[in-house]
Amino acid sequence: MSVGLTLENVTKTFSQGAKSINAVDDLSLEITPGEFFTFVGASGCGKTTTLRMIAGLESVSSGRILFDKEDVTRIPTQGRDIGMVFQDIALFPYMSIRENIGYSLKVARVPKKEIDDRVERTAELLSISDKLAMKPVQLSGGQQQRVAIGRAIVREPKVLLLDEPLSALDARLRTEMRSEILRLHRRINSTIIYVTHDQVEAMTMSSRIAVMEGGKAVQVDRPRSVFRYPARESVATFIGTPAMNVWDASLDGTGDAPRLTWSGISVPISREDAQALQGLTKVRLGARPQALKLVPADEALLEATLILKEPLGLEDECHLQLADGLELRLVGRVPDSVAEGSLIHVDIDPSDFCVFHPETGAVLRHGLNDKNIKAS
Amino acid sequence: MTAHFVVRWMRFMWLSVGMIFVVFPLYWMATTALTPRAELFKPPYPLLRTTYSLENIIELLSATQFLIFLKNSLIVAAGAVCINVVAATLAGYALSRFAFKGKNLFAAATLWTYMFPPILLAIPLYLMFSTLGMRNSYSGLILAHVSISLPLNIWIMWQYFQVVPRSLEEAAWTAGASRFRALCEVLLPSAMPGIISAAIFAFALSWNDFAFAFILQTDIGMFTLPVGLATFVEQSAIHWGLIMASSLIVSLPTFALVFLMQRYLMRGFAIGK
Numbered sequence: 001m002s003v004g005l006t007l008e009n010v011t012k013t014f015s016q017g018a019k020s021i022n023a024v025d026d027l028s029l030e031i032t033p034g035e036f037f038t039f040v041g042a043s044g045c046g047k048t049t050t051l052r053m054i055a056g057l058e059s060v061s062s063g064r065i066l067f068d069k070e071d072v073t074r075i076p077t078q079g080r081d082i083g084m085v086f087q088d089i090a091l092f093p094y095m096s097i098r099e100n101i102g103y104s105l106k107v108a109r110v111p112k113k114e115i116d117d118r119v120e121r122t123a124e125l126l127s128i129s130d131k132l133a134m135k136p137v138q139l140s141g142g143q144q145q146r147v148a149i150g151r152a153i154v155r156e157p158k159v160l161l162l163d164e165p166l167s168a169l170d171a172r173l174r175t176e177m178r179s180e181i182l183r184l185h186r187r188i189n190s191t192i193i194y195v196t197h198d199q200v201e202a203m204t205m206s207s208r209i210a211v212m213e214g215g216k217a218v219q220v221d222r223p224r225s226v227f228r229y230p231a232r233e234s235v236a237t238f239i240g241t242p243a244m245n246v247w248d249a250s251l252d253g254t255g256d257a258p259r260l261t262w263s264g265i266s267v268p269i270s271r272e273d274a275q276a277l278q279g280l281t282k283v284r285l286g287a288r289p290q291a292l293k294l295v296p297a298d299e300a301l302l303e304a305t306l307i308l309k310e311p312l313g314l315e316d317e318c319h320l321q322l323a324d325g326l327e328l329r330l331v332g333r334v335p336d337s338v339a340e341g342s343l344i345h346v347d348i349d350p351s352d353f354c355v356f357h358p359e360t361g362a363v364l365r366h367g368l369n370d371k372n373i374k375a376s
Numbered sequence: 377m378t379a380h381f382v383v384r385w386m387r388f389m390w391l392s393v394g395m396i397f398v399v400f401p402l403y404w405m406a407t408t409a410l411t412p413r414a415e416l417f418k419p420p421y422p423l424l425r426t427t428y429s430l431e432n433i434i435e436l437l438s439a440t441q442f443l444i445f446l447k448n449s450l451i452v453a454a455g456a457v458c459i460n461v462v463a464a465t466l467a468g469y470a471l472s473r474f475a476f477k478g479k480n481l482f483a484a485a486t487l488w489t490y491m492f493p494p495i496l497l498a499i500p501l502y503l504m505f506s507t508l509g510m511r512n513s514y515s516g517l518i519l520a521h522v523s524i525s526l527p528l529n530i531w532i533m534w535q536y537f538q539v540v541p542r543s544l545e546e547a548a549w550t551a552g553a554s555r556f557r558a559l560c561e562v563l564l565p566s567a568m569p570g571i572i573s574a575a576i577f578a579f580a581l582s583w584n585d586f587a588f589a590f591i592l593q594t595d596i597g598m599f600t601l602p603v604g605l606a607t608f609v610e611q612s613a614i615h616w617g618l619i620m621a622s623s624l625i626v627s628l629p630t631f632a633l634v635f636l637m638q639r640y641l642m643r644g645f646a647i648g649k
Contacts, residue, residue, distance in 0.1 A: 055546075055550060057546050057549070057550075076549075077546070077549040077550055078549055078552050078553065078554060082550055083550065084546070084547065084550040086543040086546065086547060087543070088541060088543050090541060090543035090544050090546070090547045091547075092544065092547070092548070092561075092562050092565075093544075093565075093566060094565035094566065103548070103551045103553075104550075104551035104552050107551055107552040107553045107557070108552055151547070151551070152550070155551075155552075161550075
């Protein structure tokens with residue numbers, strides 16, 4: 001039932017007056033059957049356009065889209081056997097919930113009795129059985145979203161497409177629906193393609209994510225790998241909360257004792273590191289807030305003033321300022337005795353650094369001193 | 377507080393004066409229609425009458441061609457409404473959903489035609505319909521009325537479809553429904569207030585038209601009500617009782633329509649805001 005998808009050099013060009021813009025630019029990727037695949041990125045990155053091309057709601061300027069081995073590029077939406085949930089939910093306002101969910105079956109001329117059976121089973125799956133006689137306006141936002149999902153899955157489509165389905169809901173409901181959708185995916189086991197601008201949704205729900213930027217997928221990988229081994233500075237700062245600390249550092253002491261220095265701090269690096277950074281005098285250095293550790297003064301890499309402390313519950317999010325003004329974030333357990341304004345000592349394990357190219361933003365090194373480096 | 381109060385009352389006063397101008401002629405029409413013939417021209421003319429009779433109405437229905445005029449008016453209005461609803465819906469949908477060459481020109485041109493007074497179009501239409509043999513026909517008069525009401529109705533429907541979210545229609549497509557099916561089952565119910573206001577507008581325009589019917593229909597058997605009414609004004613006598621009785625009957629459907637549909641009508645006209 002569930003299919004795999006292939007996008008081959010898919011491009012979408014919009015023309016605005018004289019100039020044309022590639023909303024999706026030569027995108028190629030494979031989505032395996034049963035996968036929960038997420039396109040994530042800021043608005044205007046081409047993620048929704050990609051989804052709409054998969055749905056057939058947007059024509060493909062060049063390239064091909066395949067469902068398993070079947071080329072569907074020129075097949076209209078109606079012939080693609082997909083289910084889609086829209087950002088604005090888009091329930092049919094003049095139909096009852098029963099009619100909404102059963103609409104695709106009615107269009108497919110499924111016998112009335114069977115429609116009723118399948119609508120009821122779907123409603124049960126989404127715990128909205130008691131709402132079938134109602135109209136969409138009588139339901140809350142979360143219930144409406146369930147109906148929209150029910151309408152999309154009732155005919156067991158080859159692919160289920162979700163376009164920012166949770167953005168219309170409030171924060172609490174969003175978390176709830178997130179796990180609900182995941183549970184649903186485990187149960188119906190169909191291929192799900194999900195679009196969101198919310199990296200938390202992308203991280204928590206997906207088997208794999210594609211981080212989109214300017215119409216290109218800049219990194220396609222499992223969420224944990226994207227978090228641990230970001231391909232670019234922009235990905236590193238986009239994925240993860242709070243954002244990764246990234247700052248300028250210079251590469252000194254070539255030859256036997258290569259070092260990275262910034263703010264009067266100096267970190268020795270290995271030969272291999274230096275080789276990877278060859279030809280550069282400046283780099284962008286990154287470390288996740290979770291990698292910054294509070295340590296005794298004699299073990300510290302750097303010294304900073306705690307300027308703001310935001311309790312997150314078990315941990316705190318701390319804004320630190322170095323002597324030269326550089327600001328860093330730290331997430332960890334900070335004792336109550338350490339107040340705002342006090343001087344604290346912080347260490348960062350060499351394996352937790354990322355080094356990015358100062359101009360292109362591409363990653364040059366995951367981890368320093370040959371520790372925890374991902375084989376590329 | 378007091379300023380608010382004063383403003384409110386001034387608004388009421390202003391509306392009341394307006395109401396007198398609108399309501400009094402209607403009241404006078406109804407009273408005259410129901411006054412016995414013998415008392416009609418007998419002074420004094422009291423504001424409130426005590427004796428009423430159906431004399432005028434009975435004569436109107438039995439001794440004049442009123443029923444033929446009524447039938448003609450109904451046929452022409454029904455035809456104009458049908459053509460308007462179908463054409464305005466399809467055109468409005470096309471304008472709101474498709475990008476095509478000359479779209480802006482088309483939209484501007486429809487409004488442009490709406491700016492001509494009917495009488496200006498009536499004479500060229502007379503010449504055209506004479507050539508085509510469409511004078512004294514229902515279809516000719518229906519087309520003439522459509523030419524006046526359709527442009528505005530296309531605009532109304534265009535605006536209406538623009539506020540119906542595209543995702544509604546797209547949801548129907550992903551469910552397998554064809555474009556036409558999605559239009560009928562999903563879009564039209566949402567656009568119903570627009571369709572109803574378009575229908576009312578088309579009806580009212582056709583029902584009240586004098587200029588086209590007067591010029592295009594020369595055979596008394598094809599007269600519509602407004603033109604037929606004018607025949608009650610003769611050189612030697614003006615049959616006020618008949619005129620008012622028929623005016624009363626003519627105004628009833630319009631009242632009924634507006635009264636029943638005003639909710640939709642207001643929504644239809646407010647959509648552009």
